Amino acid sequence: MCADLKALTVMNGKDFIKLAQILVDIGARYGSFPVSEVLGDMHTLALKHLPRMYNQVKVKVTCALGSNACWGIGVTCHCHNVGSDAYYVLTAHQVEGLQMKRYVLGIKEVDGKETGEQVHQWVLNVLSEFVMSEMRTIYVTDSKVSSAALLKAGMCLRCSACALNSTVKSVLNERTLQAQNMPEVSELVSNCMQLMSSLEQSNLTQELFNLQEQRAPPCWNSVADSLLLVHEKYDQIRELISGRKELKRLQNCNKGLLSNLTAILAPVKEAVIELSCENKPTLQLVLPTYVKLEKLFTSKANDAGSVSKLCHLFLEALKENFKVEAAHKVAMVLDPHLKHLRSVPHYQQEEVINRVCEMISDVGQSCVEEIDFEPTRKKLCGISENSKMSPSKHAVQDERLGKSEVFEYLKEPVPSVTSDLFLYWSGATQKHPLLAKLAFWLLAVPAVGARSDCVITFNETCSGRQKSQLTQEVMNKLMFLRSNLQ
Secondary structure, eight states, X not given: XXXXXXXXXXXXXXXXXXXXXXXXXXXXXXXXXXXXXXXXXXXXXXXXXXXXXXXXXXXXXXXXXXXXXXXEEEEEXXXXXXXXXXXXXXXXXXXXXXXXXXXXXXXXXXXXXXXXXXXXXXXXXXXXXXXXXXXXXXXXXXXXXXXXXXXXXXXXXXXXXXXXXXHHHHHHSHHHHHHTTOHHHHHHHHHHHHHHHHHHHTTXXXXXXXXXXXXXXXXXXXXXXXXXXXXXXXXXXXXXXXXXXXXXXXXXXXXXXXXXXXXXXXXXXXXXXXXXXXXXOOGGGHHHHHHHHHHHHHHHTTSSTHXXXXXXHHHHHHHHHOOOOHHHHHHHHTSTTTTTOTTSOHHHHHHHHHHHHHHHHHHHTTOGGGOOSSOOSOEETTEETTTTSOHXXXXXXXXXXXXXXXXXXXXXXXXXXXXXXXXXXXXXXXXXXXXXXXXXXXXXXOSOOOOHHHHHHXXXXXXHHHHTXXXXXXXXXXXXXXXXXX
16 A cells, blocks of 8 residues: 555646656567566655656746735745754745635754854845845744844744743743752652653653644643653553662652642643644644643742642743734634633733734835735726825825724624634735735744654655755755655
8 A cells, every 4th residue: 555645646647647657668569577677766766857857846836926915925034853854944925715825835954063143144145036025024042043134124923832841941940949848849850851851762652742742832841741651651660660770760769749740741842742733723822821820820829838839830931932022912812702802900901902013004005005915906008096195194104094993893793603813814904905915924823843643744755864965055955845846
């Protein structure tokens, strides 16, 4: 059986049929023969045709990104670990029709000697091959990519999973726990980490992981996962290691403390999984997630013992690492079920609405003529009725139109039926054209930059033996084709 069914579509192509007919004719004339004698080495043959196939798909991707009718696109630049190696993966995100589409534009092996500026320059060089310079861009990156450098080229957001990962890591690292005089927590974390490490080395974790229905993105915290897994599968782990020396380590785990700690960590992991959903918008969930976790840590900060001290640490770490930017706030308003900002404190609600008006004003100046979802403004002799206005008057009118749209949208009742956000905004393009364009841009930007399918594609495309035979350029083209050839 064919492991990848997409490969079967090649048999319907004209080139395959032509090649098959040639082989049949040769066989009829000369009798049976090994196909390898005619075609040669398949690996060499594939690499010979790689540049042509790459250019064909590159044209399709460039056309798809060039036909974007929104104000901009989302771009993620995130580091992915594949075995002992690490790669930056650059991906473009946009909405096509009512579907979220993403295109892997390039990969680059991580070089520890490179600065954030050099990675930023690589990002710009790759983007220049696919995207016009005037296209507005929102970047989502991990901590290894310089956000300060990317801010020069557009808005830059930190991957939400990386932010929550840093939050957990900064609290549960040994130095912090020692400084806070929490040896019992430090011992529990150490026992769970070493226990899971021993199970992995003995290939005993596969059975445990098979029972987990939802997996977090690659940039999630392994320390938190170890604690959660030991708590959830305590009895099963005890059976697996019965009679082994690791059993003593499990018995030394403080079950009461472990239960209290996982009550804090489980909602954090649930938030990471929700924010990393790959088939629907997630950027609008960042602010509600921050508020929800802040309330969780605050509510448990009054508990007795170590839990109270841990929650105070988590609150500080959350504020330091999980930054809610203007784009997150605006995206939340663009969700009709979240637009009334009930999860946001009253003193912040006015600021959030002002952010929406500001963003429409910033990116919407002189864009009244560009709205092409459903043109509704009358034109005479091909000239807009506003074309004779000065740029300053255009800006004032655009700002007024934007504010009018925002407040009219906010007054509308919340839809009774939970619908797809892109379906909702496709039906609102005539009533709220500026907001609709903004929604189709922002809601296509993912909250999390890492993608689990990238690691899988890496492993399938470049095995250890094969990787040593490939140059960086060939690997880049293979990953590009594997990700975008559909």
